[in-house]
Amino acid sequence: MSAPGSTAIRTRGLRRVYGGTVAVHGLDLTVAAGEKFGFLGPNGAGKSTTIGMLSTLLRPSGGRAAVAGADVAHRPDEVRRRIGVVFQDPSTDRELTGWQNLYFHGRLHGMPRREVRARARSLLDLVGLADRGDAPVGSYSGGMRRRLEVARALMHRPRVLFLDEPTTGLDPQSRSQVWQKLHELGRRDGVTVFLTTHYLEEAENCDRIAVMDHGRLVAQGTPHALKSAIGADVVHLRTDDDRSTARSIRERFGLDAEATPEGVRVGAADGAGWVPRLCAHLTTGVTSVTVTRPSLDDVFLHHTGRSLRNP
Numbered sequence: 338m339s340a341p342g343s344t345a346i347r348t349r350g351l352r353r354v355y356g357g358t359v360a361v362h363g364l365d366l367t368v369a370a371g372e373k374f375g376f377l378g379p380n381g382a383g384k385s386t387t388i389g390m391l392s393t394l395l396r397p398s399g400g401r402a403a404v405a406g407a408d409v410a411h412r413p414d415e416v417r418r419r420i421g422v423v424f425q426d427p428s429t430d431r432e433l434t435g436w437q438n439l440y441f442h443g444r445l446h447g448m449p450r451r452e453v454r455a456r457a458r459s460l461l462d463l464v465g466l467a468d469r470g471d472a473p474v475g476s477y478s479g480g481m482r483r484r485l486e487v488a489r490a491l492m493h494r495p496r497v498l499f500l501d502e503p504t505t506g507l508d509p510q511s512r513s514q515v516w517q518k519l520h521e522l523g524r525r526d527g528v529t530v531f532l533t534t535h536y537l538e539e540a541e542n543c544d545r546i547a548v549m550d551h552g553r554l555v556a557q558g559t560p561h562a563l564k565s566a567i568g569a570d571v572v573h574l575r576t577d578d579d580r581s582t583a584r585s586i587r588e589r590f591g592l593d594a595e596a597t598p599e600g601v602r603v604g605a606a607d608g609a610g611w612v613p614r615l616c617a618h619l620t621t622g623v624t625s626v627t628v629t630r631p632s633l634d635d636v637f638l639h640h641t642g643r644s645l646r647n648p
């Protein structure tokens with residue numbers, strides 16, 4: 338549990354070079370405690386390298402990073418005690434039961450037996466595996482194994498959870514189950530979640546997003562702000578009198594409104610927020626309103642030239 342308003346992750350000029358390749362160029366990132374932070378980028382952008390440095394598996398070539406209050410280069414053991422990590426490839430032991438996987442992880446972290454038992458049961462319950470805890474992991478589905486990995490990463494009560502593509506390869510139902518559990522965790526324990534993903538709906542679920550390309554940060558903000566920044570929403574209206582409605586919108590709001598054969602078309606920065614104000618102003622009858630927003634895929638395409646779905 339972290340104090341509200343505190344910083345969970347802070348990097349300044351963080352850099353990693355592999356031989357002649359600069360994988361991460363001077364990254365400046367600040368993630369608040371309790372945030373769900375999405376780290377997006379095309380293949381090879383430097384996401385895994387960044388997670389590797391933040392989780393102390395890779396030594397930075399330059400710059401600084403502090404995670405859960407400890408410096409990754411100077412106090413890596415402290416960082417490790419305070420974080421949980423779920424990697425792209427499953428790493429739970431298939432021969433052991435779900436409960437045993439959690440138990441051994443807790444013991445490895447020096448937790449007392451009694452606490453480990455109670456915590457393992459409660460986490461199995463949290464991730465919806467209470468009735469399968471005594472079955473070997475080899476008998477689990479992909480989604481169940483993923484949820485077990487999240488539970489295991491949480492055993493030692495980390496303050497920051499790193500998830501590298503936590504739901505890749507899962508069906509939509511398992512993905513939404515994993516997400517539901519992550520939301521519950523955020524609400525219950527205030528754990529900071531830092532994740533990479535290629536799924537739009539997962540990115541939408543984040544409080545804030547950073548987009549990385551070629552080792553550099555190219556955009557960051559809330560999903561809403563990022564979408565608003567790349568262009569206006571389009572508001573379509575069907576009215577009793579499209580011409581006079583379009584004129585009235587232009588005069589009253591100074592927006593680009595046009596009467597078309599399909600109705601009135603208006604460009605507005607925050608369409609959904611503007612429509613109530615519009616309705617309060619209009620004297621003509623409105624029969625329908627549609628607001629079309631730029632998607633996060635549009636944001637990704639705008640900043641990286643590639644689609645998030647097909648990086």
Ligand SMILES: Nc1ncnc2c1ncn2[C@@H]1O[C@H](COP(=O)(O)OP(=O)(O)OP(=O)(O)O)[C@@H](O)[C@H]1O
Nearest residue numbers: 355358359360378379380381382383384385386387
């Ligand atoms: N061990 C390594 N040795 C040399 N180059 C590496 C190594 N690991 C990564 N790189 C290079 O560093 C850059 C960043 O790779 P990284 O794996 O961090 O990207 P990523 O955004 O996580 O990509 P993906 O979405 O494919 O996992 C790439 O150019 C990659 O080829």
